[in-house]
Amino acid sequence: MTNPQHLRYTKTHEWVGYDPATKTVTTGITEFAVKALGDLVYVELPEIGELMEIGHPFAEIESVKAVANINGGVGADITEVNEDLPNNLEWLVSDPYGKGWIAKGKVAGPDEWNRLLDAAAYGKHCESEKH
Amino acid sequence: MHRDDDPLLYETSRPGLRAAPLPKPEVPVPADAIPAHLRRKAPPLLPEVTEGELARHFVKNSRKNVCVETGFYPLGSCTMKYNPKRHEDFVMSPALFRVHPYQPEEGVQPVLRMLWEMSDFLEELTGFHGVSVHPSAGSHGELTCLMMIRAYHSEHHPERDEILIPDSAHGTNPASVTMCGMKPVNVPSRPDGLLDIQAMKALIGPRTAGAMVTNPNTLGLFERQIHDLADALHAVDAFLFMDGANFNAIVGKARPADFGADCMHINLHKTFTIPHGGGGPGSGPIGYVEKLAPYAPTPVVVKEKGKFRIDWNRPKSIGPVRTFLSSTGATLRSYAYIRTLGAEGVRRIAEGAVLNANYLRVKLRDVLKFPYDRTCMHEFVASGTDLKERTGVKTLDVAKRLLDHGFHPPTVYFPLIVPECLMIEPTETESKATLDAFADALHRIVKEAETDPAVVTTAPHTMPVRRLDEVKAARDLRVRWRPEPAPAG
Amino acid sequence: MPYIPHSAEDVRAMLAAIGVRTVDDLFEDIPKSLRARRKPRLPRPITELELQREAAAAAAKTETFDRMNAFVGAGVYDHFIPAVVQHLAHRVETVTSYTPYQPEASQGNLTFMFEYQTAICELTGMDVSNASMYEGGSACAEACLMAVRVNGKGRRKILVSRGLHPEYLRITETYLRNIKDVVVEEVPLKDGVTDLGALARMADADTIGVLVQTPNFLGIIEDGPAVAAAAKAKGAKLLVCADPISLALLEPPGAWGADIVCGEGQQLASGLAYGGPYFGFFAAKQEYIRQMPGRISGETVDVEGRRGFVLTLGTREQHIRRDRATSNICTNQGLLALRGLVYLAALGPTGLREVAEGCLANAHYAAERIAALPGWSLSFPGKPFFHEFAVDGPLPAERVIASLRRKRILPGVALSRWWKDAPNRLLVAATEVKTRKQIDALAKALASAK
Structure with missing residues (x-):
């Protein structure tokens, strides 16, 4: 599994990208999470205007026998959601860090984002969870 | 799509056919009784078949079910025991079946007496101050108990809204807590599978309304320290709810009120008898201490001067949680069971269940891994982790392969705290020979996993269908039949 | 008689396999202080024949719908159930x-x-x-x-x-x-x-x-x-x-x-x-x-x-x-x-319509007969109804019910239980199972209720 270097990660397996030009974050779930969940059947997206909060669920993803929260990695006002995703769940498998994004939001700055795990630290975290 | 051989009733339907004729009304059907805009425009689509076709459909399809009367069904936590036939006839007796919940009480004294006696029997067996036979099922009784606890606290400590629940609990426990407007607090179990009493005590705080404990727990182990927990809860005016899902393991041998429990539910279909009916009906009476009695649901049957009547006048009651007194026919199947068993017979339910579980446990020691290898109560859990690591065969595969060997699988992947879990409950009504045969089958399946894993991982091979695509079912939802669209042109 | 298929020999063999002496040894995990101190007090066990006798005795003392001419509904209705x-x-x-x-x-x-x-x-x-x-x-x-x-x-x-x-x-x-x-x-x-x-x-x-x-x-x-x-x-x-x-x-x-x-x-x-x-x-x-x-x-x-x-x-x-x-x-x-x-499939759309029409017909006939009695009237005249309706009579509904019970008629449910301001109001249901004779008997009995 390769976790892109330009993204940051949470221990609960969300990834967060940050665009300093627009002060916007983009978030989704990692390849590790997708594999752990197995065959996906549903994603429940948040509504635009809702708040994303650190460590709090803002969306949900389901396989046949499990349901997982998608938690906020940073605090943000949700400005955009991936409306096409519920009908194209295979994107989460084929392109979790691209077409499989879940929501975007406005943030005040990069501070919270900077505090998340980088790709190397997240990779280590995944290794430890496998055991 | 390729279709299986047996069509749905809807697919055999042809206009004009019917199975059950009715006499013509003796009085005229008024033509304009229903205002035009409220009249049905198109009839509902219902099957139109003859009685013979109807019979064939239900017989053919019912034979695709595995059931207790065709074979061993060791579904852990579900208590799939044999249900005697005499109770089926008993509850179809006109005194119980041809009576209406709103007819004058004087004319239905016998059914009221039986419901009253049933409460009495259950008070005796649980040790509680009172028993209500009102709730419809175990989880319904559990919810009712929580509502009573909530009602008590609303009066005395309105801020209390947290309920402690060990992580081995049934999913109904936290679900009921939420439905009752409270918050579950999850408490990890100890490595030996028992309650972490110290951790639970440490979590008792100003918002604690109570705790829910299943005893024996979902691993089939008796919670020896349950009274300590009860004492700690009582010290701060909080309550202990005992989930009675496993009461069948101790009925007649121990009384939950003596454990310090303040309330409990009883799944009558597990402890006593009600055929499981493909998922119901059940009946979920609750027992409670005197302190909670004012909050018990209405209505209740009371006895006054030798007469029975229905009482709604309980000012502090939470109110009703279902329509009418009780799921009478379900409740009284178990009443008949207790009447035919008597005290000694009831005690032997628990003894038989525990003997069978322990016997099967030792018979399976060399094929499965036992995370808690010790004397169990009415059920035990084993883990398929070793097998999976060795052969790649998962617990789910073993479960499916058991079907080919003529057995219904145990409960799998519950409790959540045991990986690759199998939860096995033989019940008291199975013979030694059956348990031996089941153990043999598991031994054979493990051999198969070692020598020819594919036969296990692709099982079942002998059922009416092979493994089903659950992902497709959830993604392309089809939850009702629709007629094929007429061909174009 | 519990439903336990073990012979004494089976029990011995099972206990030996487990490695305990008695069944009670298996309950060692229950602390002594938490065990029942006495045998539960329950009635002596009875056999199936005795249970049948009890059911028969109970039926003899019960006003079943087979024995009564009943018009009680209020959410639970007596409909025909085909044998299938x-x-x-x-x-x-x-x-x-x-x-x-x-x-x-x-x-x-x-x-x-x-x-x-x-x-x-x-x-x-x-x-x-x-x-x-x-x-x-x-x-x-x-x-x-x-x-x-x-x-x-x-x-x-x-x-x-x-x-x-x-x-x-x-x-x-x-x-x-x-x-x-x-x-x-x-x-x-x-x-x-x-x-x-x-x-x-x-x-x-x-x-x-x-x-x-x-x-x-x-x-x-x-x-x-x-x-x-x-x-x-x-x-x-x-x-x-x-x-x-x-x-x-x-x-x-x-x-x-x-x-x-x-x-x-x-x-x-x-x-x-x-x-x-x-x-x-x-x-x-x-x-x-x-x-x-x-x-x-x-x-x-x-x-x-x-x-x-x-x-x-x-x-x-x-x-x-x-x-x-x-x-x-x-x-x-x-x-x-x-x-x-099974019921819906046995009836099909036509049969279900006939059941509903039978209800509609009987209830409207009953309403007409009762409303025509002196002192009796429909509580909500002109309102469309299906198989049940409210009527107001000259007497408290509870009294009417008690009076007709003696004639083996259950005329309905007294609405005073829920509406204290309508003591004389009776809720009457007539489904497809009622015959014209039964409805006529109800009307006749109501006319003379005291």
């Missing part, structure tokens, strides 16, 4: 199986659930149905909880018509009392039906949903589309509690905008059974399926492409979602729902 229901629904394969956790071993039950769901969708005019709830009252409460999940954001009020069965209303209040920031308000009746003016005033931007029963508890067919319009005008969801037999003649709630339709299934071959077991039916619009409580059977295929059925959308339920489940309900009322399916 008992014979086909109560096969051991359905009676002694359980929730279809292993679909390969449960295709029968899953098929029946799927067919049942289809029939309920057709009756109610809705897109999706679950595999049943406990009974009508708790189904209404669950409908309100579901409405909170669907439409509770920024809204906090559930409006319930006073025409809802009074027990259902109380059950709904019991369930919703504990839900934070949600209140239940009662919409009054006017001339026996939901007061549309009051409803229009009470419904506002704060209203989650409106729950109305039709035919309502007083037997009157509500103007559903008008209720729907009042609810929808404020963005509230419409929850309808319906009588399944009446839906053979009445436009289904789905056609006039209902979001959730539920109700008592007893009418579909559960029998009277003194309060249960019955089943509740529960259907909704497709878009709300993920918020539905209860089990759902869904169609799929097996690895060979054969059609099969599985429990689907299990992630809504307590065993997976735990504290965030849509409900704590674990079972459906499988056997009773199956009885309902």
Whole structure:
């Protein structure tokens, strides 16, 4: 599994990208999470205007026998959601860090984002969870 | 799509056919009784078949079910025991079946007496101050108990809204807590599978309304320290709810009120008898201490001067949680069971269940891994982790392969705290020979996993269908039949 | 006599294999202080023959509907049950199986659930149905909880018509009392039906949903589309509690905008059974399926492409979602729902219409006869009704009931129990099972009631 270097990660397996030009974050779930969940059947997206909060669920993803929260990695006002995703769940498998994004939001700055795990630290975290 | 051989009733339907004729009304059907805009425009689509076709459909399809009367069904936590036939006839007796919940009480004294006696029997067996036979099922009784606890606290400590629940609990426990407007607090179990009493005590705080404990727990182990927990809860005016899902393991041998429990539910279909009916009906009476009695649901049957009547006048009651007194026919199947068993017979339910579980446990020691290898109560859990690591065969595969060997699988992947879990409950009504045969089958399946894993991982091979695509079912939802669209042109 | 198939020798062999001496040794984990100190005090065990004698003695002392000329309804109705229901629904394969956790071993039950769901969708005019709830009252409460999940954001009020069965209303209040920031308000009746003016005033931007029963508890067919319009005008969801037999003649709630339709299934071959077991039916619009409580059977295929059925959308339920489940309900009322399916299939659309027409005919004939008696009148003249109606007599209804009981007639239910201001009001039900002679006997007896 390769976790892109330009993204940051949470221990609960969300990834967060940050665009300093627009002060916007983009978030989704990692390849590790997708594999752990197995065959996906549903994603429940948040509504635009809702708040994303650190460590709090803002969306949900389901396989046949499990349901997982998608938690906020940073605090943000949700400005955009991936409306096409519920009908194209295979994107989460084929392109979790691209077409499989879940929501975007406005943030005040990069501070919270900077505090998340980088790709190397997240990779280590995944290794430890496998055991 | 390729279709299986047996069509749905809807697919055999042809206009004009019917199975059950009715006499013509003796009085005229008024033509304009229903205002035009409220009249049905198109009839509902219902099957139109003859009685013979109807019979064939239900017989053919019912034979695709595995059931207790065709074979061993060791579904852990579900208590799939044999249900005697005499109770089926008993509850179809006109005194119980041809009576209406709103007819004058004087004319239905016998059914009221039986419901009253049933409460009495259950008070005796649980040790509680009172028993209500009102709730419809175990989880319904559990919810009712929580509502009573909530009602008590609303009066005395309105801020209390947290309920402690060990992580081995049934999913109904936290679900009921939420439905009752409270918050579950999850408490990890100890490595030996028992309650972490110290951790639970440490979590008792100003918002604690109570705790829910299943005893024996979902691993089939008796919670020896349950009274300590009860004492700690009582010290701060909080309550202990005992989930009675496993009461069948101790009925007649121990009384939950003596454990310090303040309330409990009883799944009558597990402890006593009600055929499981493909998922119901059940009946979920609750027992409670005197302190909670004012909050018990209405209505209740009371006895006054030798007469029975229905009482709604309980000012502090939470109110009703279902329509009418009780799921009478379900409740009284178990009443008949207790009447035919008597005290000694009831005690032997628990003894038989525990003997069978322990016997099967030792018979399976060399094929499965036992995370808690010790004397169990009415059920035990084993883990398929070793097998999976060795052969790649998962617990789910073993479960499916058991079907080919003529057995219904145990409960799998519950409790959540045991990986690759199998939860096995033989019940008291199975013979030694059956348990031996089941153990043999598991031994054979493990051999198969070692020598020819594919036969296990692709099982079942002998059922009416092979493994089903659950992902497709959830993604392309089809939850009702629709007629094929007429061909174009 | 317990149902334990062990010989003494079996027990010895089993104990030896376990490595204990006695069965009691297996209970060592229960501390002595927690064990029962004495044998439970229960009546002496009886045999099947004695049980049969008790049932016969009980029947002799009971005013069964076979023996009484009964017009008692109020939510539980005496309908004809064809013999096929008992014979086909109560096969051991359905009676002694359980929730279809292993679909390969449960295709029968899953098929029946799927067919049942289809029939309920057709009756109610809705897109999706679950595999049943406990009974009508708790189904209404669950409908309100579901409405909170669907439409509770920024809204906090559930409006319930006073025409809802009074027990259902109380059950709904019991369930919703504990839900934070949600209140239940009662919409009054006017001339026996939901007061549309009051409803229009009470419904506002704060209203989650409106729950109305039709035919309502007083037997009157509500103007559903008008209720729907009042609810929808404020963005509230419409929850309808319906009588399944009446839906053979009445436009289904789905056609006039209902979001959730539920109700008592007893009418579909559960029998009277003194309060249960019955089943509740529960259907909704497709878009709300993920918020539905209860089990759902869904169609799929097996690895060979054969059609099969599985429990689907299990992630809504307590065993997976735990504290965030849509409900704590674990079972459906499988056997009773199956009885309902056999019944509906035995009758078909024509038979069900005939049952409904028989109800309509008998109830209207009875109403006409009673209203023509001196001192008796319809409580809500001119209002459309199905198989039940309220009448006002010259005497307290309780007294009328006591008086007619002596003539082996049960004329109905006294509404004074719920409406103290109407002591003389009687709720009379006449279904397709009543004969003209029985109705004439009721009228004659009412005329001379003292």
